[in-house]
Amino acid sequence: MSPSLDPVQLGAYFDLIEVTSLLRHAVEQQLKEAGDISYVQFQLLARLGDSPTGSHRMTDLADGVVYSRSGLTYQAGLLEKAGLVERTTSPDDERSVTVTITDAGRALLAKVLPGHVEVVSGLLFEPLSRDDVKALAGLLAPVREHMRATPPRSAAPRRRKG
Amino acid sequence: MSPSLDPVQLGAYFDLIEVTSLLRHAVEQQLKEAGDISYVQFQLLARLGDSPTGSHRMTDLADGVVYSRSGLTYQAGLLEKAGLVERTTSPDDERSVTVTITDAGRALLAKVLPGHVEVVSGLLFEPLSRDDVKALAGLLAPVREHMRATPPRSAAPRRRKG
DNA sequence: GTTCTTTGCTTCGAGTTCGAAGCAACTGAC
DNA sequence: GTCAGTTGCTTCGAACTCGAAGCAAAGAAC
Numbered sequence: 001m002s003p004s005l006d007p008v009q010l011g012a013y014f015d016l017i018e019v020t021s022l023l024r025h026a027v028e029q030q031l032k033e034a035g036d037i038s039y040v041q042f043q044l045l046a047r048l049g050d051s052p053t054g055s056h057r058m059t060d061l062a063d064g065v066v067y068s069r070s071g072l073t074y075q076a077g078l079l080e081k082a083g084l085v086e087r088t089t090s091p092d093d094e095r096s097v098t099v100t101i102t103d104a105g106r107a108l109l110a111k112v113l114p115g116h117v118e119v120v121s122g123l124l125f126e127p128l129s130r131d132d133v134k135a136l137a138g139l140l141a142p143v144r145e146h147m148r149a150t151p152p153r154s155a156a157p158r159r160r161k162g
Numbered sequence: 163m164s165p166s167l168d169p170v171q172l173g174a175y176f177d178l179i180e181v182t183s184l185l186r187h188a189v190e191q192q193l194k195e196a197g198d199i200s201y202v203q204f205q206l207l208a209r210l211g212d213s214p215t216g217s218h219r220m221t222d223l224a225d226g227v228v229y230s231r232s233g234l235t236y237q238a239g240l241l242e243k244a245g246l247v248e249r250t251t252s253p254d255d256e257r258s259v260t261v262t263i264t265d266a267g268r269a270l271l272a273k274v275l276p277g278h279v280e281v282v283s284g285l286l287f288e289p290l291s292r293d294d295v296k297a298l299a300g301l302l303a304p305v306r307e308h309m310r311a312t313p314p315r316s317a318a319p320r321r322r323k324g
Numbered sequence: 325g326t327t328c329t330t331t332g333c334t335t336c337g338a339g340t341t342c343g344a345a346g347c348a349a350c351t352g353a354c
Numbered sequence: 355g356t357c358a359g360t361t362g363c364t365t366c367g368a369a370c371t372c373g374a375a376g377c378a379a380a381g382a383a384c
Contacts, residue, residue, distance in 0.1 A: 004275075004279060005279055005282065005283065005287075008292075008295055008296055008299050009282075009283075009287055009295055009299075011299045011303070012295055012298045012299035012302060013282055013286065015299065015302035015303055015305075015306045016178075016181075016182060016185075016286075016298075016302060017182065017186075018228065018306055018309075019178075019302055019306050019309060020178060020179065020182040021227075021228035022228055022306075022309040022310070023178075023309065024179075025228060026309075065183075066183035066184055066187060113166075117166060117167055120167065120171075120175055121167065121171075122312070123305075123308070123309050123312060124175065124178075124305060124309075125167075125171055126308055127304040127305050127307070127308040128301065128304075128305065130170075132301055133170055133171055133174050134170055135297060135301060136174045136178075136298075136301050137170050137171075137173045137174035137177065139290065139294055139297060139298050139301075140174060140177035140178060140181055141177055142289040142290075143177070143181050143285075143286060143289055143290065144177045144180055144181050144184075145289070146285070146288055146289040147180075147181060147184040147185065147188075147285050147286075148184070150284070150285060
């Protein structure tokens with residue numbers, strides 16, 4: 001393995017970090033103005049709204065948005081207090097908490113979404129042709145899969161029982 | 163303007179967010195283990211190390227890593243306390259603070275870099291061919307340029323009314 | 325020169341984030 | 355059944371982040 005990334009890799013890496021940072025900042029700004037919610041909260045509502053049932057388990061939500069469990073507990077508490085979400089313990093597993101989006105949550109999502117789309121379109125997709133976007137998606141999808149499949153490095157230094 | 167992004171755009175957008183989130187978490191983990199520094203601190207040291215003079219102004223650093231000014235003051239303080247960086251006021255502009263990486267800073271950077279490269283290679287570039295990386299870089303570069311050029315929406319500087 | 329405005333950085337307070345520790349519910353081995 | 359281990363979520367403490375407010379130096383207008 002090389003001790004360094006080649007210049008093309010380095011450029012891609014840096015641009016990736018910078019592009020998402022800038023995009024995230026812009027989106028956060030818009031979400032705050034349009035609906036007074038953070039990016040995390042928006043992501044959570046969006047995931048819930050996308051679900052056929054309008055609900056998810058806490059853990060699945062946390063994994064979905066790449067977020068810590070304790071952080072999710074905190075944010076879910078805020079969303080619940082704001083009436084955008086409801087938390088109920090699952091009947092089949094008393095430990096599990098199901099989070100469900102409320103009508104108010106859906107309304108806020110609907111209110112905020114157009115501006116969100118506008119920002120993403122204007123910043124991320126403006127300089128990209130239709131084919132460019134297709135190519136980008138085609139490149140990122142396998143990377144995403146690979147990352148999802150790769151276990152966290154330090155999480156499994158344990159041997160199987162032997 | 164469309165009320166929604168088309169499916170391909172949506173996929174590219176989601177994958178972009180998820181990929182960088184996962185990558186960032188992995189990198190943060192590695193940096194903490196290898197040198198007990200955060201990602202922001204690493205980015206700062208890397209930028210300083212890359213500079214021909216080994217130094218930058220505070221503002222340029224903050225802009226470079228897409229970070230708030232106050233946050234940078236805090237991190238620069240930590241880095242200085244750890245002896246990885248020095249802060250000096252510029253002679254030509256008394257307001258300006260120049261941050262310079264120390265030998266200890268360079269040493270830490272050198273110590274941490276190989277593992278960092280390994281994580282990025284293994285997670286981000288593993289599923290991508292050489293041409294893929296070239297294509298990715300070619301797609302992201304113009305987006306980065308566009309974002310840099312596009313002024314924050316609604317961040318109009320306070321002007322005199324009129 | 326004086327005054328108004330902008331720029332560069334820091335301080336402050338409020339809110340957010342994480343990991344570790346804690347607790348209750350499920351699972352498996354016996 | 356019991357007991358150990360795992361899982362799902364929350365609580366806690368410490369650290370980080372941001373924007374607003376503050377201050378001093380630099381620049382512009384006159």
